[in-house]
Amino acid sequence: MGTYMDVHHGMVGITADQLHEAHQADLAIEKDEGVHFERAWADPSSGTVYCLSTGPSAEAVQRVHQRTGHAADEIHEVPLTV
Amino acid sequence: MGTYMDVHHGMVGITADQLHEAHQADLAIEKDEGVHFERAWADPSSGTVYCLSTGPSAEAVQRVHQRTGHAADEIHEVPLTV
Numbered sequence: 001m002g003t004y005m006d007v008h009h010g011m012v013g014i015t016a017d018q019l020h021e022a023h024q025a026d027l028a029i030e031k032d033e034g035v036h037f038e039r040a041w042a043d044p045s046s047g048t049v050y051c052l053s054t055g056p057s058a059e060a061v062q063r064v065h066q067r068t069g070h071a072a073d074e075i076h077e078v079p080l081t082v
Numbered sequence: 083m084g085t086y087m088d089v090h091h092g093m094v095g096i097t098a099d100q101l102h103e104a105h106q107a108d109l110a111i112e113k114d115e116g117v118h119f120e121r122a123w124a125d126p127s128s129g130t131v132y133c134l135s136t137g138p139s140a141e142a143v144q145r146v147h148q149r150t151g152h153a154a155d156e157i158h159e160v161p162l163t164v
Binding site: 041044048076077 | 102105121123124125128134160164
């Protein structure tokens with residue numbers, strides 16, 4: 001299991017409701033891929049969303065995001081945390 | 083007070099010790115700027131580091147990082163979180 005930070009661009013104007021809805025959609029199916037989305041943070045001004053997850057691979061994280069209609073633009077494994 | 087995600091590039095090969103040291107250096111002076119660095123995540127392969135903080139402004143977050151010798155390449159206020 002790894003820890004991943006993924007980044008979405010182009011989400012300018014995203015609202016709290018939309019972020020919540022997208023996160024809930026991910027949570028609803030994440031078990032299929034052995035992934036867990038822990039937290040997400042959004043900057044509506046620049047349209048950037050960061051998601052923190054754990055899972056077996058970056059590909060598994062991406063498959064969840066793809067199925068819920070919001071593929072990530074970047075996914076980085078982040079093995080080091082403080 | 084806002085919540086900020088900042089991103090550092092070019093940290094290829096960063097070690098757990100280096101991340102810990104950089105974080106401790108920020109913690110040691112953050113009060114001067116009313117900032118608090120909560121967590122950080124590093125991907126040594128791509129050289130990307132993400133820092134989550136709270137503070138009065140992105141500029142205040144950057145001043146801490148500058149004084150400790152690792153200015154951020156991007157700082158996004160992230161008012162929405164789940």
